[in-house]
Amino acid sequence: MKSELKNWSSELLVIFGMWLWENKRYGHALLCIHGPIWGYKIGHQLKITWSDFVGVSGRLRPILELPFKDEQRRPVVGTALKYLELAQQMHKGSLTDSIYVNHKDKPLSTSTLNRELQAHCAQFIGEIYRKYGFVLKLKPLKSNAFEIAWALKNVQRYNYSKKSFIAVSKHMGHRSLKDTIEQLGVEPLDDINFDFSGVDYNGKIDSSVLENETLLKYYAGNAFDLGN
Numbered sequence: 071m072k073s074e075l076k077n078w079s080s081e082l083l084v085i086f087g088m089w090l091w092e093n094k095r096y097g098h099a100l101l102c103i104h105g106p107i108w109g110y111k112i113g114h115q116l117k118i119t120w121s122d123f124v125g126v127s128g129r130l131r132p133i134l135e136l137p138f139k140d141e142q143r144r145p146v147v148g149t150a151l152k153y154l155e156l157a158q159q160m161h162k163g164s165l166t167d168s169i170y171v172n173h174k175d176k177p178l179s180t181s182t183l184n185r186e187l188q189a190h191c192a193q194f195i196g197e198i199y200r201k202y203g204f205v206l207k208l209k210p211l212k213s214n215a216f217e218i219a220w221a222l223k224n225v226q227r228y229n230y231s232k233k234s235f236i237a238v239s240k241h242m243g244h245r246s247l248k249d250t251i252e253q254l255g256v257e258p259l260d261d262i263n264f265d266f267s268g269v270d271y272n273g274k275i276d277s278s279v280l281e282n283e284t285l286l287k288y289y290a291g292n293a294f295d296l297g298n
Contacts, residue, residue, distance in 0.1 A: 075209045077255055080106035080219040082206075084149060089194050096157060097171040097178055098190060103153050104169075105216025106223070108134070108144045109241070112213040116178055121165040123154065130154060180213060187211040217242060222254055232258040 078086075087102030105115060114136060123130050123146065130151065134144040146154065154169075161167070168177035172186070191211040199205055209215075221238045228234035235258045239250035251257050279285045 075207055077222060078106075078208055078211060078215045078219050080223045082208075083216065083219050086191065086194055086211075087153070089197075090190060091153060091156075093193075095173065095190060096160070097169070097173075098186065100153060100157060101170045101178065101216070104150050106219035107148075107150050109217055109220030109224075110136070110144075111217060111243075112180060112183070115216070116168070116170055116180065116183075118169045119166055120158075120161060120163075120169060123169070124158070124165055130158065183213045184211075187213070187215075218253060221250070222256070225254065225256065225258075230256060230259040232260070234258075 083102050083106045087099045090096075090099035090102060101115065105112075108115070118134075118136065122134060122136065125131055130146060132146055134146050157169070163175075170178045172178060178186075188210055191208075195206050195208070221242060224238055225231075225234045235247060235250055238254075239247050242250060242253075244250045244253075279289065
């Protein structure tokens with residue numbers, strides 16, 4: 071039986087973006103790193119310019135807020151910030167320039183993006199196979215993969231609850247919950263799955279915690295006080 075192709079996860083998209091960066095495809099790299107983290111629709115994402123990030127002082131703003139209806143603010147932190155800072159060091163143009171450009175410094179376009187992404191990901195999958203001997207069974211990488219990966223991460227965070235699917239479906243502008251379920255390839259869970267893996271959190275807790283005041287307080291929750 072032929073195995074079913076899977077959606078790209080947000081983590082794998084970011085890793086792919088890092089690979090693109092190493093191969094000097096900087097605009098596509100930033101898109102693959104930012105897209106699954108922020109979850110904007112691709113049309114909105116591609117309109118982002120340097121002026122959306124850079125203030126008068128030249129410093130990057132910690133929050134991205136685009137002037138689109140119903141779009142929430144996005145924190146600019148972690149990996150998204152790291153590669154944005156690297157790109158800023160390389161950028162020599164105007165603040166009105168697009169963040170996401172091709173190797174000719176032309177803004178990425180929805181009309182050619184799918185073809186470009188699939189060409190790059192074929193090279194990426196080929197390199198993974200040559201290095202490690204396994205094939206990534208992934209759906210063709212299209213411009214909606216970023217929003218889908220963002221949505222999958224969010225329903226996972228909320229244990230695939232129906233409420234999380236409803237919220238994600240509204241964010242994605244789907245006509246029905248069925249459309250969302252079909253696109254994500256997973257269904258809401260009505261039951262709660264208990265975790266019986268044990269209190270040691272798979273070996274993440276060891277005796278070193280006894281020497282770490284911050285971790286002790288974290289694991290104690292509200293059970294500690296500072297005394298008199």
